[in-house]
Amino acid sequence: xxxxxxSLEDLNRFREKAFEAKQRQTHLGNVQVIVSxxxxxxxxxxxxxxxxxxxxxxxxxxxxxxxxxxxxxxxxGHEPIVEVITxxxxxxxxxxxxxxVARRILREHVLGGKVLEAFVVEV
Amino acid sequence: MKVIRSMVLVSVxxxxxxxxxxxxxxxxxxxxxxxGLSDKIAVSTIRDVGLRDDIPLVIVYPDAAxxxxxxxxxxHTIVEEHLYKGxxxxxxxxxxxxxxxxxxxTRDRRGxxxxxxxxxxxxxxxxxxxxxxxxxxxxxxxxLGKALTQMTPAEVIAEIDKSGLQGRGGxxxxxxxxxxxxxxxxxxxxxxxxxxxESEPGTFKDRLILEGDPFSIVEAMTIAGYAIGAHEGYIxxxxxxxxxxxxxxxxxxxxxxxxxxxxxIFGTDYSFHIHPHAGAGAYICGxxxxxxxxxxxxxxxxxPRPPYPTTYGLFGKPTVVNNVETLANVxxxxxxxxxxxxxxxxxxxxxxxxxxxxxxxxxxxxxxxPMGITLREVIDIYGKGMRNGKKLKLVxxxxxxxxxxxxxxxxxxxxxxxxxxxxxxxxxxxxxxxxEDTCVVDLAKVILRFFRNECCGKCTPCRIxxxxxxxxxxxxxxGKAVLSDLEVMQNIxxxxxxxxxxxxxxxxxxxxxxxxxxxxxxxxxHIIDKVCPVGVCPIAKHESELMQKAG
Numbered sequence: 001x002x003x004x005x006x007s008l009e010d011l012n013r014f015r016e017k018a019f020e021a022k023q024r025q026t027h028l029g030n031v032q033v034i035v036s037x038x039x040x041x042x043x044x045x046x047x048x049x050x051x052x053x054x055x056x057x058x059x060x061x062x063x064x065x066x067x068x069x070x071x072x073x074x075x076x077g078h079e080p081i082v083e084v085i086t087x088x089x090x091x092x093x094x095x096x097x098x099x100x101v102a103r104r105i106l107r108e109h110v111l112g113g114k115v116l117e118a119f120v121v122e123v
Numbered sequence: 124m125k126v127i128r129s130m131v132l133v134s135v136x137x138x139x140x141x142x143x144x145x146x147x148x149x150x151x152x153x154x155x156x157x158x159g160l161s162d163k164i165a166v167s168t169i170r171d172v173g174l175r176d177d178i179p180l181v182i183v184y185p186d187a188a189x190x191x192x193x194x195x196x197x198x199h200t201i202v203e204e205h206l207y208k209g210x211x212x213x214x215x216x217x218x219x220x221x222x223x224x225x226x227x228x229t230r231d232r233r234g235x236x237x238x239x240x241x242x243x244x245x246x247x248x249x250x251x252x253x254x255x256x257x258x259x260x261x262x263x264x265x266x267l268g269k270a271l272t273q274m275t276p277a278e279v280i281a282e283i284d285k286s287g288l289q290g291r292g293g294x295x296x297x298x299x300x301x302x303x304x305x306x307x308x309x310x311x312x313x314x315x316x317x318x319x320x321e322s323e324p325g326t327f328k329d330r331l332i333l334e335g336d337p338f339s340i341v342e343a344m345t346i347a348g349y350a351i352g353a354h355e356g357y358i359x360x361x362x363x364x365x366x367x368x369x370x371x372x373x374x375x376x377x378x379x380x381x382x383x384x385x386x387x388i389f390g391t392d393y394s395f396h397i398h399p400h401a402g403a404g405a406y407i408c409g410x411x412x413x414x415x416x417x418x419x420x421x422x423x424x425x426x427p428r429p430p431y432p433t434t435y436g437l438f439g440k441p442t443v444v445n446n447v448e449t450l451a452n453v454x455x456x457x458x459x460x461x462x463x464x465x466x467x468x469x470x471x472x473x474x475x476x477x478x479x480x481x482x483x484x485x486x487x488x489x490x491x492x493p494m495g496i497t498l499r500e501v502i503d504i505y506g507k508g509m510r511n512g513k514k515l516k517l518v519x520x521x522x523x524x525x526x527x528x529x530x531x532x533x534x535x536x537x538x539x540x541x542x543x544x545x546x547x548x549x550x551x552x553x554x555x556x557x558x559e560d561t562c563v564v565d566l567a568k569v570i571l572r573f574f575r576n577e578c579c580g581k582c583t584p585c586r587i588x589x590x591x592x593x594x595x596x597x598x599x600x601x602g603k604a605v606l607s608d609l610e611v612m613q614n615i616x617x618x619x620x621x622x623x624x625x626x627x628x629x630x631x632x633x634x635x636x637x638x639x640x641x642x643x644x645x646x647x648x649h650i651i652d653k654v655c656p657v658g659v660c661p662i663a664k665h666e667s668e669l670m671q672k673a674g
Contacts, residue, residue, distance in 0.1 A: 037366075
């Protein structure tokens with residue numbers, strides 16, 4: 001059972017720990033792939049996209065890739081949306097990411113370092 | 124994709140044209156091109172600016188700066204100083220005066236650029252909604268900690284009151300006042316209800332908040348509970364939102380594990396429990412008294428009001444019912460202070476509003492912008508213009524029970540006061556944009572069919588009225604109606620809005636009323652000429668079939 005938070009100081013300590021954990025996780029060289037899993041994303045097939053990404057990550061042993069989820073960011077017309085945050089480039093947001101496109105993103109962007117301009121959504 | 128960041132409107136009414144508006148318009152195009160801004164700035168025209176002598180007027184969005192009279196030689200200065208460098212040119216500004224009566228003009232807009240500003244949605248789409256660590260990392264539970272350990276309940280209410288926060292569910296009732304009513308009403312226990320039964324067609328802002336940032340609702344409900352002295356809270360989530368329900372359940376569980384919800388929150392004596400409850404798909408349960416009935420386990424039918432839920436709510440006890448978006452505003456207000464919140468939006472309608480844009484625009488989705496921006500900006504800047512370059516015909520604001528705003532009113536600022544003056548409801552924040560290919564009769568038919576299905580049947584005007592209205596509009600669309608039917612419709616609609624028991628019946632015919640007000644000619648064409656000008660209604664289809672047969 002986790003330790004209860006009993007004061008604002010406790011909360012801030014918890015926050016610092018969470019921050020450190022996050023830092024460790026996203027240290028240099030790691031790549032974050034974030035799939036937007038709001039209802040709109042799911043309706044557009046985000047679960048299939050997520051599955052394809054996880055499959056690819058497992059198959060290719062991409063240990064440095066962290067796959068996580070988030071809610072909808074309001075670009076419902078572009079779902080499914082996948083964000084890629086690499087250490088060297090800023091955040092890239094892709095729209096209409098089918099499983100096939102997701103595999104290409106992993107191959108060409110995450111591994112190859114080349115952004116797939118055709119699927120980038122301007123935020 | 125072309126991203127328009129600013130818009131120039133030149134007035135082109137007859138008087139303006141006589142004074143060289145057309146030349147000014149072309150000069151703008153030239154100058155903007157010269158500065159290499161043509162893919163960032165749109166130039167358009169505005170027809171009716173009312174009777175004034177400082178024409179031609181030039182309005183620059185999003186700053187809402189009005190220049191006038193603009194002579195040919197001023198164009199260069201405006202483009203260079205304002206559009207290129209970003210400084211408003213004070214000596215060319217027009218005098219502050221009302222524009223045409225239908226353009227409720229705002230000149231006291233706070234801040235400079237009404238760019239998207241995220242308060243409610245600051246975390247949505249950024250954090251992992253299943254992780255409390257992510258939430259705490261992004262300022263989560265700071266507001267609750269501050270409220271419980273450093274503020275009295277009265278201070279919390281005073282802060283919310285001072286912020287000017289108004290309910291975002293549609294009616295716009297001041298939240299601070301609602302809380303203080305419940306706090307001062309005798310009776311125990313008291314309850315907090317979060318109304319997440321967002322069933323207004325075209326609205327999905329609450330779902331996005333619940334799915335993107337569920338912890339903020341848990342935190343906000345706890346703050347509300349502390350402020351009014353409640354220890355139990357219910358969140359009534361629309362049945363069609365299973366993912367939101369799952370995420371809220373998870374958020375409640377995780378917060379309880381960390382002692383941020385449940386007994387002895389933050390180590391204090393204050394306890395608060397939240398119970399999620401799934402709706403069963405009835406539109407009427409979004410109405411707060413029907414929602415309360417449904418929570419009590421009865422059939423979801425509205426109660427007569429008064430007494431209001433603030434005195435006689437859940438299980439007959441004083442109850443606060445707040446919309447999801449309203450609650451989502453609470454933690455940021457407590458964290459940053461009421462003064463900070465008042466800086467955003469227009470003076471009388473503070474803060475931001477979340478809008479869902481849908482219909483015939485290039486970008487559909489969701490935006491959060493300060494109160495007081497205009498429909499034109501929403502459509503042209505955030506909606507990225509009309510789809511296929513069609514012309515705007517009307518916008519329905521606030522879902523099916525909302526009002527119809529014709530294209531000529533698109534410069535009305537979107538805030539509670541201006542909308543009230545223009546007879547428009549801001550409602551739930553849905554903006555359904557319809558282009559010239561939309562038939563108003565067809566639109567009314569869809570809306571009235573929806574209400575016919577969703578009427579709960581408790582009171583007669585609504586039960587009979589929604590059915591009769593649907594029957595008549597159906598006849599109009601088939602070309603079988605007579606002109607006097609319009610009077611019948613108007614009578615029914617008036618009766619419904621005056622004597623119906625709850626909001627459903629009172630607002631079911633709002634759209635119809637507006638259509639008859641702004642588009643009566645088009646409706647009459649269906650009846651007199653038996654023609655649907657847009658070619659959507661069954662009469663038109665029937666006609667084309669006849670034509671095909673004929674040859």
